[in-house]
Amino acid sequence: MPEKFIDNYLLFQLALASHTFSEEFYQQLRAKGVSPAKWRILINLFDCPGMYLTSLAKYVLYEQSRVTKLVDQLVSEKLVEKKTSHQDRRRVSIHITEAGTKLVAPLIEQAKAHEASVLAKLSPSDQNNLKSILKTLASRHIKDTQIAELEFDEFTKKQQG
Amino acid sequence: MPEKFIDNYLLFQLALASHTFSEEFYQQLRAKGVSPAKWRILINLFDCPGMYLTSLAKYVLYEQSRVTKLVDQLVSEKLVEKKTSHQDRRRVSIHITEAGTKLVAPLIEQAKAHEASVLAKLSPSDQNNLKSILKTLASRHIKDTQIAELEFDEFTKKQQG
DNA sequence: CCAATTTACATGAAAAATCATATACATTGA
């Protein structure tokens, strides 16, 4: 078998790894009746409740209009709530509900267990290398898109004030 | 900013990296009128012409019925051809055409340049670490799904015989 | 050899995602 371009092409390698392991976990999610898209939304809101819709969209890597629709479904399932901002009445902050939290909390434990099973395929040093390299790449991305800091500052200000 | 679960969650990190850099390149593709899905099909066929449809689907990480439809579109654009197998008349091998090759060849050069720009964000040792770690993860996947070897053996036998 | 099962691919209806654009609000600068 000759070396193919694809097999050494970083974007393909990343897509393959992401796809393979995500699909593995999605099986577990579906078994509990949670779609991958809703999981992504919920886990992000669990981590950072009150996120504005557009920021949420950037975090979950979905288009804004798609997130609008997913959030509306989650609202109808009482798993999240929308609140329009007082400072800027165009903006909508999304909060995970008690029920939403009850749903995701055990899934996070499952996710951690699954992640451990994936990392177990690698040596301890490779485990660290992989995560740190991905963080390097991610940090540049976050810096480029200027989401996290701004959003979080507003969030903490509100909590403190 | 406290550490969020998500930001240290491997599946999210992989999805973020894959998404970010793929989207970057997809901009270039779209500028040339090629959709990401068709690029994936074409580049795989370029690497391994004559692949059977189901194997192709596994390689490009798309569902079989989706690949059937994408391939049919590509056939109508004269970029690929379908040939039913003589050994097994259920199977269809897909071949990239001259026109298809002409279309992808320069895109591969663009992809290589883009990949270099992504890797440039990392130190040389991290570049090697990342690729080798991803290969480790991928090799297990390929082994699990038993595609490549089988498929290629048949292909080379045909060429030799 | 043949019924039962499995495999490869196709198809059409249903669901999800995207795209273009609308609406409502906010900001900017003359």
Added chain:
DNA sequence: TCAATGTATATGATTTTTCATGTAAATTGG
């Protein structure tokens, strides 16, 4: 102040993708 511009989200039509299933061919086991 207010017109022009920009931003946040919503909406509906279109396109994509999935899901369930169909058809035809191959394989398997009696």
